[in-house]
Amino acid sequence: MARGLSHRTRFAVAAWLSLLAVLYATLMPFEFGNQGVAQAWSHFTSLTFPKMGASARQQWVANILLFVPLGLFWTAWLSGYVRGVWGHCVVGLFVALLALATTATVEFLQYWLPRREPSLLDMSGNLSGGVLGVLAWFGLSGPGRRWLSLLRQGGLAALWWALLSYTVVYVLVAWLPWDFLLSWQEVSAKLDSDRWGLWRAPVSEADVGQWWVLRSMVVMITAPVGILLGWWLQRRAPALRGFGLLVSGAVPALAFGLFVEWGQFLTVSGVAEGGSALSRAVGIVLGLAFFAMRHHLGPDQLxxxxxxxxxxxxxxxxxxxxxxxxxxxxxxxxxxxxxxxxxxxxxxxxxxxxxxxxxxxxxxxxxxxxxxxxxxxxxxxxxxxxxxxxxxxxxxxxxxxxxxxxxxxxxxxxxxxxxxxxxxxxxxxxxxxxxxxxxxxxxxxxxxxxxxxxxxxxxxxxxxxxxxxxxxxxxxxxxxxxxxxxxxxxxxxxxxxxxxx
Known part of the structure; x- marks a missing residue:
């Protein structure tokens, strides 16, 4: 966004863009059929809640994530025009109704679209995402402003919190779309599937070359987590240096890799692999080595x-x-x-x-x-x-x-x-x-x-x-x-x- 725009204007633009993104994602491919409105309304009003199985849960979580930006940015924009608790309550209620109206409209229109089917389960996910966006703004806007202010100041404190935020986002993205297993039957089905392996899962054995390339990418994107770990270890034990720092961080590095892969195993769509866990551990050790050599890798040298x-x-x-x-x-x-x-x-x-x-x-x-x-x-x-x-x-x-x-x-x-x-x-x-x-x-x-x-x-x-x-x-x-x-x-x-x- 341009520097001259006010925060209110930026939130307004983000709010309308989030609404357009929702309409685009839910109404694509925009190839509407010629069914009658009465037939569509009869079908829409006869909808019932289906049983939420593993695959349906995956779509439900995706629908929640889709509507969170809508609730967040519309609340951020409109709350700038009101004051007090009651004003914020009115804004929150309006945005929740906007999310409900939007999801009801697009689900009704999906009756005319190919490979689309109106669903009360989708509507509940969309509405939940909008409400979560509202709550996220009211609950996190204050800490979020302080966090952004800290990052804008630069310096070591900003770098520490940026690395910490990166680590949290890293784990959350690794587990997307968060379709976690909820029963022993689902765990048993995962054990019988081809989506896990002690070294490489059977589902990924067809593309060996690409598998190694992806593991190399995992090593690189995990390195910042190793820098954070090295920083934390030296705060706890200032005497740690060089090789001692690498040895002290080896076990936490492997534990982090296993933790992420365990989360992958506990999701329906995740692929859990021992090779991937080792790649994440190697990435952390690489970050530890970079942190240990930081005095020899200053900006003037780099x-x-x-x-x-x-x-x-x-x-x-x-x-x-x-x-x-x-x-x-x-x-x-x-x-x-x-x-x-x-x-x-x-x-x-x-x-x-x-x-x-x-x-x-x-x-x-x-x-x-x-x-x-x-x-x-x-x-x-x-x-x-x-x-x-x-x-x-x-x-x-x-x-x-x-x-x-x-x-x-x-x-x-x-x-x-x-x-x-x-x-x-x-x-x-x-x-x-x-x-x-x-x-x-x-x-x-x-x-x-x-x-x-x-x-x-x-x-x-x-x-x-x-x-x-x-x-x-x-x-x-x-x-x-x-x-x-x-x-x-x-x-x-x-x-x-x-x-x-």
């Missing part, structure tokens, strides 16, 4: 390695993209079906996510985000590595590169047997690159706090020495800001060239 690191990672990254996108069926070429694939291709955004179960759609979305997130990170590091200052340009370059890469990958699937391109992937790739760029900016902002404090302390000490020297000599070299010492690196001082506030 920025000299930023561009070489990006340059040497380009070819391996492109090879991984090719393996992930084109290697699923063994790189089998097939040119005879290109025209048939093009004719059957659906360009409506998220069309293919609509045709698969919610858990598969969520997994595909997260997977594609992680696949193109390094593009935004790489472009940010490339721009930062030149001078060590906050990049002001390059965001659109990152978005464009990710978009083109995804376009090439999806177009190549036209020539691969058994593969089908998904036009939505190019938009997900662009959004992932934007997210990677912004994530780097947030991390750098958190690191700049202590750097700036040290720079200001050095500047004050230099000025004190300069005044003492002036009292003895009455003349100071005219071209020196910091007399007697080398000038500080302006890239690590807020307000320096290229920095942002």
């Amino acid at each position: 920025r000299h390695w930023a561009r070489p690191l990006v340059a040497t990672s380009v070819v391996p990254f492109l090879l991984l993209l090719v393996l992930i996108n084109w290697g699923g069926k063994g790189f089998a070429m097939e040119t005879g079906s290109v025209l048939a694939k093009l004719e059957s291709l659906r360009f409506l955004p998220f069309w293919y996510h609509y045709t698969v179960p919610e858990a598969v759609a969520l997994g595909s979305l997260i997977f594609h985000v992680m696949m193109y997130l390094p593009v935004g990170i790489g472009v940010w590091l490339w721009r930062w590595g030149a001078r060590g200052i906050t990049p002001r340009r390059g965001l659109w370059l990152a978005i464009g590169v990710a978009f083109l890469l995804a376009l090439v990958m999806e177009a190549g699937k036209l020539f691969m047997a058994g593969l089908r391109p998904d036009p939505t992937s190019v938009w997900i790739a662009a959004a992932a690159a934007w997210l990677g760029w912004q994530a780097c900016g947030v991390v750098w902002w958190g690191l700049r706090g202590p750097i700036e404090r040290n720079a200001r302390a050095m500047a004050r000490a230099d000025r004190s020495r300069g005044r003492a020297e002036a009292s003895r000599q009455r003349s100071v070299a005219s071209g020196s800001t910091y007399p007697g010492v080398e000038s500080a690196d302006e890239g690590f001082v807020r307000g320096g060239e290229g920095s942002t506030r």
Whole structure:
């Protein structure tokens, strides 16, 4: 959003966007039939609550998550116009009724849509999500404002809470869509299924190459959890250093990996694997090693390695993209079906996510985000590595590169047997690159706090020495800001060239 917009305007835009997103997700593919209204109304009024089995529970949780943003942002917007408890109660009631009216309308309209069926269970999930959004705003808006204010200040406290938030989100995303097993019969069915394994689950044995690539991605995205663990361990035992820190964190690292995989096992759609648990443990150990070497990996040292690191990672990254996108069926070429694939291709955004179960759609979305997130990170590091200052340009370059890469990958699937391109992937790739760029900016902002404090302390000490020297000599070299010492690196001082506030 633009910087000049007020918070009220931003919440208003977010509220209407959340409503449009709900309408798009629930009314897609917008291919309405020609049934009569009386017939639709008779069908709608005869609906009954079905039994909530394992698969229905998965869809119910997905419906809750879909309506939470609607309740949250509409409450955030409208509560800015009222005061007092009764005013907030009126707003909460209005938003809950809005969620009810929205879900009733879309469920009624789904009677005319293919592969859609009105359901009271879906309506209850949607209404519950809207109410949860209302409660979340009233219950968390105060702490949320303080948390955001802390993050904006930067520094070590902001970095600590950012890593803690990342860890919580990491676990919650790993367990999506939270369709947990609720009975021993469901646990027994999970034990008899192919969705778990001591090393690799049978359901994932077909794509061995992609499985290893995914495990490598898990290692990288788990590393921030290891940094948090190392930080916490050193708070508890300041004497821990180097190898001792790695040894002390090995058991918690393995416990964390097993904890996440145990949660995967306890969900209907989750795939629990010993290899995945070990990958998460290795990622935490990698983060521990990074934390242990943090004194040798300061920004001034890292920025000299930023561009070489990006340059040497380009070819391996492109090879991984090719393996992930084109290697699923063994790189089998097939040119005879290109025209048939093009004719059957659906360009409506998220069309293919609509045709698969919610858990598969969520997994595909997260997977594609992680696949193109390094593009935004790489472009940010490339721009930062030149001078060590906050990049002001390059965001659109990152978005464009990710978009083109995804376009090439999806177009190549036209020539691969058994593969089908998904036009939505190019938009997900662009959004992932934007997210990677912004994530780097947030991390750098958190690191700049202590750097700036040290720079200001050095500047004050230099000025004190300069005044003492002036009292003895009455003349100071005219071209020196910091007399007697080398000038500080302006890239690590807020307000320096290229920095942002």
